[in-house]
Amino acid sequence: MARILVVDDEIGIRELLSEILYDEGHTVELAENAQQAREARQRTRPDLVLLDIWMPDTDGVSLLKEWASQSLLDMPVIMMSGHATIDTAVEATRIGAIDFLEKPITLQRLLKTVAAGLARVRLPQGTAVAAAPAPAPVAAATAQLTVPHHQQAPAASAAAYSPGLAATPAAAVAPAQADAAEPPAAANQVSGVSLDLPLREARDAFERIYFEYHLGRENHSMTRVSEKTGLERTHLYRKLKQLGIESSRKRSL
Structure with missing residues (x-):
């Protein structure tokens, strides 16, 4: 579950995105303009931001620049627009946005882009990639994302052996263990x-x-x-x- 901030001046877009993301298990906060987005960002750092480009008070690209200049752009930001030009999308990416969604946004495209944004490892601004080895959890997550499943199988298979059974696969004794550990019916509710x-x-x-x-x-x-x-x-x-x-x-x- 992630905390996602949706910034869009159209109430229909906000509610639709909120409903979809909520059904996916995320916590969603809504902002209808840049000022509300600033306040939401000040209260807590979201895990991801969906930011509309064209808004009446301050446009999304200007807000993106503002966050970048204040070192507040430490979360993935995905821009949204139905009228943006290629130049606008490129500029937003140059400032720090990780992706761009063109309206009307399809469900599949939204979920795929959000999932990719949440999986993205973002380093603090000014940090060199080779300055230090990645922490173990980050390295493991990165490996999980980049290594094909068939290459991971040997490691998983090796880990499945029980150390006290002379390299006998744990799966071979799983049925007996499952029977012994079968919870009562009430425990399943x-x-x-x-x-x-x-x-x-x-x-x-x-x-x-x-x-x-x-x-x-x-x-x-x-x-x-x-x-x-x-x-x-x-x-x-x-x-x-x-x-x-x-x-x-x-x-x-």
Whole structure:
């Protein structure tokens, strides 16, 4: 899960991107202009920023320059625009943006670009690449991204051998271990949600319980539920509809 800041002056774009990224498990913060984006960046460093180029107060490229000049451009920034020229996209990349999304943005392109941005290893400004060896976690992550799976297989296979069994594969004794460690049925559930479900189904089941709880606690006041859950009301309505929570139950605003 990552914290993603979406900066766009169009409410429809903000809500659509927020809904998609939220469904992917990310935490999303929204800003409708450069000033709100500055405030969000000041509160906490996001893991990634989706930044619109054309905005009424300060355009995205100017904001990108501002962050770079203040040494605040230490997170991946992906620019977005439906009217930008090639020169604008090149300039944004030169300043420090890692990619560019042309509107209308397709779902596949959005998710692929965001995933690549989050996987990108960004060094502090002014740091030479060869100044020091990469920390072990970074090196391991980089290897995982760059080494083909068939080349990783020998290492994984070697690690699977149990040291006390004369190089007998651990997989050979897995069935007996699995039987011994089989958890009771109750251990496979959390708040009535089966942990054996696929992730998306388990998350939806939990979210139904979560929102039903807050709706009941706040007497179905959408304003208070919105405040408690941290979702904008439009996003909250969409989420309840997506989860199959009947709109007729939402009695007050």
